[in-house]
Amino acid sequence: xxxxxxxxxxxxxxxxxxxxxxxxxxxxxxxxxxxxxxxxxxxxxxxxxxxxxxxxxxxxxxxxxxxxxxxxxxxxxxxxxxxxxxxxxxxxxxxxxxxxxxxxxxxxxxxxxxxxxxxxxxxxxxxxxxxxxxxxxxxxxxxxxxxxxxxxxxxxxxxxxxxxxxxxxxxxxxxxxxxxxxxxxxxxxxxxxxxxxxxxxxxxxxxxxxxxxxxxxxxxxxxxxxxxxxxxxxxxxxxxxxxxxxxxxxxxxxxxxxxxxxxxxxxxxxxxxxxxxxxxxxxxxxxxxxxxxxxxxxxxxxxxxxxxxxxxxxxxxxxxxxxxxxxxxxxxxxxxxxxxxxxxxxxxxxxxxxx
Numbered sequence: 001x002x003x004x005x006x007x008x009x010x011x012x013x014x015x016x017x018x019x020x021x022x023x024x025x026x027x028x029x030x031x032x033x034x035x036x037x038x039x040x041x042x043x044x045x046x047x048x049x050x051x052x053x054x055x056x057x058x059x060x061x062x063x064x065x066x067x068x069x070x071x072x073x074x075x076x077x078x079x080x081x082x083x084x085x086x087x088x089x090x091x092x093x094x095x096x097x098x099x100x101x102x103x104x105x106x107x108x109x110x111x112x113x114x115x116x117x118x119x120x121x122x123x124x125x126x127x128x129x130x131x132x133x134x135x136x137x138x139x140x141x142x143x144x145x146x147x148x149x150x151x152x153x154x155x156x157x158x159x160x161x162x163x164x165x166x167x168x169x170x171x172x173x174x175x176x177x178x179x180x181x182x183x184x185x186x187x188x189x190x191x192x193x194x195x196x197x198x199x200x201x202x203x204x205x206x207x208x209x210x211x212x213x214x215x216x217x218x219x220x221x222x223x224x225x226x227x228x229x230x231x232x233x234x235x236x237x238x239x240x241x242x243x244x245x246x247x248x249x250x251x252x253x254x255x256x257x258x259x260x261x262x263x264x265x266x267x268x269x270x271x272x273x274x275x276x277x278x279x280x281x282x283x284x285x286x287x288x289x290x291x292x293x294x295x296x297x298x299x300x301x302x303x304x305x306x307x308x309x310x311x312x313x314x315x316x317x318x319x320x321x322x323x324x325x326x327x328x329x330x331x332x333x334x335x336x337x338x339x340x341x342x343x344x345x346x347x348x349x350x351x352x353x354x355x
Contacts (some may be wrong), residue, residue, distance in 0.1 A: 006096075006305045007070050009035035011062050011086055012078030016100055019290060020075045023050060023301040030151045031305045037065040063088055066093045073124075073308055075301075076100060080182075081175050087125070088116045089109075091159045095126040098300075102185055102325050103127055105177030110322045117318055124308050127321035129189040133299040137190065140255065140262045143192060149257030152194055157187035158240040160250040161299035162287055164214060169243055173219040180206065180227060180335065181328035183241040187253070188324045191229065191237040194255050197320050200232040200347065205340040206331045212244045220336050227331040232345055239331075248285040249292045266294070
């Protein structure tokens with residue numbers, strides 16, 4: 001008897017949706033991509049060329065797709081505004097769910113996904129924070145967890161995209177939730193991972209500028225920002241996000257402990273090739289986020305599949321995705337208000353007295 005394969009569908013075939021679909025189709029041996037949905041005609045034509053010949057059924061309706069007989073799981077890579085709605089519909093249909101980050105740009109709507117999932121404990125519902133599946137970050141976490149750097153105290157991380165002059169990020173800002181919710185959400189999740197998923201936020205404050213894309217201001221967003229997140233227990237996360245890098249994707253993290261520190265990707269590189277020329281020696285770096293984390297996405301697809309088929313525990317709690325959005329939204333609010341935002345130890349907002 002042939003080994004069981006997870007029957008999975010892909011919702012959304014945009015930039016990330018195409019990648020997820022191809023990962024499950026070609027690079028996840030224990031899964032079988034059986035369906036995909038998109039309302040976009042251009043994406044449908046792409047699917048007819050790249051998916052349909054391999055037996056993948058194409059739908060224009062998500063609701064119809066999740067009714068397909070034999071379907072067991074869905075990966076959601078649609079626009080952010082429908083992540084939560086589609087996730088809840090899949091849960092209600094008794095399907096396992098891998099949802100692209102964030103669950104929503106709203107804390108309350110994100111929580112509604114967690115609430116729906118809690119009613120179906122037999123289902124695997126995961127928000128895809130891809131860096132947790134990156135081999136280098138996993139190695140750094142293991143070293144920290146084994147006590148190599150003592151108690152982690154300062155976390156410094158950045159997500160810096162190559163400048164895209166097409167205006168994509170300006171249009172995307174209308175529904176992305178802002179640069180902290182969209183871009184820094186990965187760094188926020190990493191901070192919660194390295195400091196502990198139950199870490200409690202004491203305060204957040206942020207500031208930013210529009211250096212190259214002033215059109216972002218109409219969406220109350222920026223193209224460069226810094227944020228500081230203070231945790232109860234004496235830990236601080238410093239976050240930097242940017243969308244104007246000239247060389248390429250520049251994502252890096254530093255975890256500073258009482259006995260040492262760990263760095264991940266401090267000197268970004270595409271590979272180990274050095275280029276020697278008249279102007280000096282250089283290395284090329286990945287051109288985009290996927291170029292840096294492609295293998296992490298593949299790892300994510302395979303591990304999610306294994307959890308679904310084997311009934312094993314997911315590598316992260318879904319509630320952490322809500323916590324990350326809560327921090328991201330607070331940073332975005334601080335960015336626009338210019339005010340520091342504080343929380344008590346139960347997570348409730350508090351207004352501090354001002355002299």
